Amino acid sequence: MGNIIRNRQIVADDWTALPDEAPLPSSGRIVVSLKRWREVRDAAKTGDASIGVRIPNTEDVIALWPEISDRPLIAVEFPAFGDGRAFSQAALLRTRLGFKGEIRAVGDVMRDQIYYMDRCGIDAIVPRADQDLQVCLTAFKDFAVPYQTAADGQPPVWARRRAG
Amino acid sequence: MYRYDEYDQRLVDERVAQFRDQTQRHLAGKLTADEFRPLRLRNGLYIQRFAPMLRISIPYGLLSTRQVCKLAHIARTYDKGYGHFTTRQNIQFNWPALERVPDILAELASVQMHAIQTSGNCIRNITADHLAGVARDELVDPRPYCELTRQWATFHPEFSWLPRKFKIAFSATANDRAATMIHDIGVYIVRNAQGELGYSIHVGGGLGRTPILAYQIREFLPEADLFSYLEAVLRVYNRLGRRDNIHKARIKILVKDVGQVKFTELVEAEWAQLRGDPRLTLRREDLERMKAHFTPHAYDAGAARDTSFAKALAGDSAFAAFVKRNVKDHRVPGHKIVWVSLKAPGVAPGDCTAGQMDALAELMERHSFGEIRVAHDQNLVLADVPQKDVYAVWQRLRELGLATPNIGLLTDLICCPGLDFCSLANAGSIGVAQDIMDRFGDLDYLYDVGDIKIKMSGCMNGCGHHSVGHIGILGVDKHGEEWYQVTLGGSSEEDASLGDRTGPSFDRERIVDAVDTIIKVYLEQRAGVDETFLQTYRRVGMKPFKERLYPEKTAQREAVEA
Numbered sequence: 001m002g003n004i005i006r007n008r009q010i011v012a013d014d015w016t017a018l019p020d021e022a023p024l025p026s027s028g029r030i031v032v033s034l035k036r037w038r039e040v041r042d043a044a045k046t047g048d049a050s051i052g053v054r055i056p057n058t059e060d061v062i063a064l065w066p067e068i069s070d071r072p073l074i075a076v077e078f079p080a081f082g083d084g085r086a087f088s089q090a091a092l093l094r095t096r097l098g099f100k101g102e103i104r105a106v107g108d109v110m111r112d113q114i115y116y117m118d119r120c121g122i123d124a125i126v127p128r129a130d131q132d133l134q135v136c137l138t139a140f141k142d143f144a145v146p147y148q149t150a151a152d153g154q155p156p157v158w159a160r161r162r163a164g
Numbered sequence: 165m166y167r168y169d170e171y172d173q174r175l176v177d178e179r180v181a182q183f184r185d186q187t188q189r190h191l192a193g194k195l196t197a198d199e200f201r202p203l204r205l206r207n208g209l210y211i212q213r214f215a216p217m218l219r220i221s222i223p224y225g226l227l228s229t230r231q232v233c234k235l236a237h238i239a240r241t242y243d244k245g246y247g248h249f250t251t252r253q254n255i256q257f258n259w260p261a262l263e264r265v266p267d268i269l270a271e272l273a274s275v276q277m278h279a280i281q282t283s284g285n286c287i288r289n290i291t292a293d294h295l296a297g298v299a300r301d302e303l304v305d306p307r308p309y310c311e312l313t314r315q316w317a318t319f320h321p322e323f324s325w326l327p328r329k330f331k332i333a334f335s336a337t338a339n340d341r342a343a344t345m346i347h348d349i350g351v352y353i354v355r356n357a358q359g360e361l362g363y364s365i366h367v368g369g370g371l372g373r374t375p376i377l378a379y380q381i382r383e384f385l386p387e388a389d390l391f392s393y394l395e396a397v398l399r400v401y402n403r404l405g406r407r408d409n410i411h412k413a414r415i416k417i418l419v420k421d422v423g424q425v426k427f428t429e430l431v432e433a434e435w436a437q438l439r440g441d442p443r444l445t446l447r448r449e450d451l452e453r454m455k456a457h458f459t460p461h462a463y464d465a466g467a468a469r470d471t472s473f474a475k476a477l478a479g480d481s482a483f484a485a486f487v488k489r490n491v492k493d494h495r496v497p498g499h500k501i502v503w504v505s506l507k508a509p510g511v512a513p514g515d516c517t518a519g520q521m522d523a524l525a526e527l528m529e530r531h532s533f534g535e536i537r538v539a540h541d542q543n544l545v546l547a548d549v550p551q552k553d554v555y556a557v558w559q560r561l562r563e564l565g566l567a568t569p570n571i572g573l574l575t576d577l578i579c580c581p582g583l584d585f586c587s588l589a590n591a592g593s594i595g596v597a598q599d600i601m602d603r604f605g606d607l608d609y610l611y612d613v614g615d616i617k618i619k620m621s622g623c624m625n626g627c628g629h630h631s632v633g634h635i636g637i638l639g640v641d642k643h644g645e646e647w648y649q650v651t652l653g654g655s656s657e658e659d660a661s662l663g664d665r666t667g668p669s670f671d672r673e674r675i676v677d678a679v680d681t682i683i684k685v686y687l688e689q690r691a692g693v694d695e696t697f698l699q700t701y702r703r704v705g706m707k708p709f710k711e712r713l714y715p716e717k718t719a720q721r722e723a724v725e726a
C-alpha cells in the first residue's frame with residue numbers, strides 16, 4: 001500500500017484503485033471508474049465493499065450528482081499536468097453540491113499543482129510515482145494568504161483588510 | 165497609484181521563493197523541460213530564438229519612478245541595456261540568463277512588481293486605457309476595478325490551468341483606447357438608464373489565427389456583481405474549452421462552436437447560482453478602499469495662468485510640431501498629457517534603453533507626479549505635466565531621442581519582435597518597420613496623411629495586432645522566404661472591425677512599396693483632408709486599392725471582360 005497525502009499529511013493509502021477488468025472484491029475500500037460503478041451499483045454486487053468513484057474530467061458533476069452524491073470518495077482526474085478541468089469539478093462538488101466525502105486528485109499530479117488543489121477542496125492527493133511526498137507537503141505553504149475566496153473557505157486578503 | 169500592503173508584498177515575495185525553487189529543481193534535473201515550461205511561462209519566462217525572454221507585468225500600464233529606475237537597472241545588469249514595451253502594456257527583456265531570473269524577480273518584488281501570469285494558460289495582465297484617470301471623456305477611473313480584478317485573478321485556484329491564455333481589459337470611455345473588443349473578456353464600465361454604475365460585458369474577442377471581435381454577453385451587470393460574473397464565464401470556459409488543439413483552445417472558439425446564444429445561456433445559468441454570494445460580491449467599502457489608491461494628484465489650481473506654454477508654441481515651430489501630435493489637453497486646466505514616442509527612426513518600435521529609462525524617471529519625478537504609463541501602441545505617456553513644464557520636458561525628450569512628433573501617424577506603428585527575437589516568427593517585422601519609417605521620414609507628408617495605424621505581426625499569433633490595424637501587415641513563410649500579407653480597414657477602437665485582405669502577399673522587396681501605394685490611393689480617394697484613412701477605406705472599399713496593388717491582375721481581368 002503506497003503513501004498519499006490526505007489533509008496535508010502523509011498517510012498510508014487505505015483505498016485500492018481497481019482496474020476495470022479486475023473482479024470486484026466483496027469487502028474493503030476500492031475506487032472504481034464511473035463506467036464500472038454504473039455496471040455494479042444496481043445489482044447489489046458490491047457486498048460490504050466501500051466504493052469510491054473516479055470520474056472523467058469531462059463530466060458535468062452537477063448532472064452526475066444524483067449518481068455519486070452518496071459515495072464516500074470521488075476521485076477527480078488530471079490526465080495531464082496542465083489540464084485544469086478537475087479544479088472546477090472539485091470546486092463545484094464542495095461549494096455547490098456540498099459534498100462532504102473525500103475528493104482525491106489522481107493522474108499526472110505534481111507538487112506544483114497541490115496549492116491550487118488544496119484551495120479547490122481536494123483533500124487527498126495521490127502524486128505521481130516520481131514525486132517526493134515530503135517535498136509535496138511544502139506546496140501547501142507556497143502562499144500564506146490568498147487573494148480570493150475558494151472552496152477551502154480561507155478568508156481572503158480583502159476580508160482581512162476589512163478587519164483592519 | 166496602487167501601493168502594496170503587507171499582504172501583496174508577501175505574495176510576490178513568496179512567488180519569488182516558489183520560482184527560485186522551481187528553477188533549482190529544473191536545473192537539478194528534477195523537473196523536465198516539459199514540466200518546467202508551464203511553470204516558467206506563468207512567470208513570464210519564454211525560451212526564445214537566441215535566449216530566454218522575460219515578460220514583466222505592468223498592471224494597466226502604470227509605473228512609478230522607483231519602478232522605472234529598477235527596470236533600467238535590470239536592463240543594465242541582466243540584459244543588454246534595453247527593454248521592449250509590448251502591446252499589452254508590459255515590458256520584455258530579451259537577453260536574461262535563465263538561472264538569474266529568480267534574482268530579477270526578487271529585484272522586481274522590491275519595487276512592488278512581478279512577472280506573475282504574464283504568460284501561460286491563465287488570466288493575464290489586466291489592461292486598461294492608458295489615459296485612465298486623466299481622460300476627459302471618462303465615466304469613472306477604471307484602474308480600481310482593474311486592480312481588484314488583478315488581485316482576484318492572481319493564483320486563482322480554479323482558473324490557473326485554463327485551456328489557453330485569457331485576457332481581460334477595461335474601458336470607461338466612449339473612445340475605446342484599450343482595444344477592449346479583442347479581449348477574451350472586455351469590460352466597458354457604463355451607467356444604465358437608472359443612472360446606476362455597472363458593466364457591459366463582452367466575451368470571446370481575440371486575435372491570432374482566428375481573429376474575432378467579442379460579442380456582448382450582458383448589456384448591464386451591476387457594479388457589485390463583477391466577480392461572480394467573471395467566475396461564471398471562466399468556469400464555463402475552464403470546463404468546456406477545447407484542450408486537444410492549441411489553436412482552438414481560446415474562449416472565442418468555444419463561443420463559436422456552441423454559438424453565442426447557447427454560450428450566453430450557459431454563463432447566465434452558472435451566474436444565477438453564484439450571483440449574490442457574499443464572498444463574490446464587491447462591497448462598497450472594498451471598492452472605496454481601492455479607489456483611495458487612485459485619487460487625483462494635488463494639481464496646481466493656478467497652473468492655467470501660465471503664459472510660457474503659449475509663447476513657446478508661437479516661437480518654436482519644432483516645439484509646435486511636437487505639441488500638435490504628442491500633447492493633449494488634460495482634464496485639469498493648465499495641465500497636459502505628453503506622449504513619449506518610442507517610434508524613432510532607427511529604433512525597433514517599443515524599445516527603450518536603460519539610459520532613457522533613467523532619464524524618464526527623472527522627468528516623471530520632476531514633472532508628472534512620479535508616474536508614467538505604457539500605452540498599448542508601445543509609447544509612453546507622461547499624463548500629468550503642468551503646461552509651464554512641457555517645453556522643458558520636450559527639450560529633454562528631444563535630447564533623448566524620445567520626442568519624435570509622430571503619435572498617431574504612419575510611423576507610429578505597432579510591431580511585434582518578429583524573426584529577430586521570436587522563435588515562432590515566420591518573417592521579420594522590425595526591419596520592415598524601419599524601412600517604413602525611412603520611406604516616410606518627411607513630416608509634412610506624414611501630417612498630410614494624418615491619423616493612421618499600421619500594425620505588424622511576424623506570424624499568425626498576432627502579437628502586433630495586425631488584424632485590427634488600419635493597415636495590417638502579417639509575416640508569412642513562403643517556401644522559406646519572408647512574405648507579407650496585407651489587410652485594410654481594421655480597428656481596435658469603439659468602431660472595432662477586422663481588416664480585409666488585399667489579395668496575394670508581397671515579398672520583402674515590395675512590401676514597403678505596397679504600403680506606399682496604399683497611402684497614395686488614399687490621398688487620391690479621400691473626400692477632403694479631414695477624411696481619415698479608415699473613413700476613406702470604409703467609404704470606397706477595397707477596389708481602388710486592389711486595382712493599384714495588383715495592376716497585372718486588374719489588366720488581365722479587364723482584358724477578359726473586354
Ligand code: SF4
Pocket residue numbers: 580581582583586587588589590621622623624625626627628
Ligand atoms: S506575432 Fe508571432 S512573431 Fe510576432 S511576437 Fe507574436 S508569436 Fe512572435
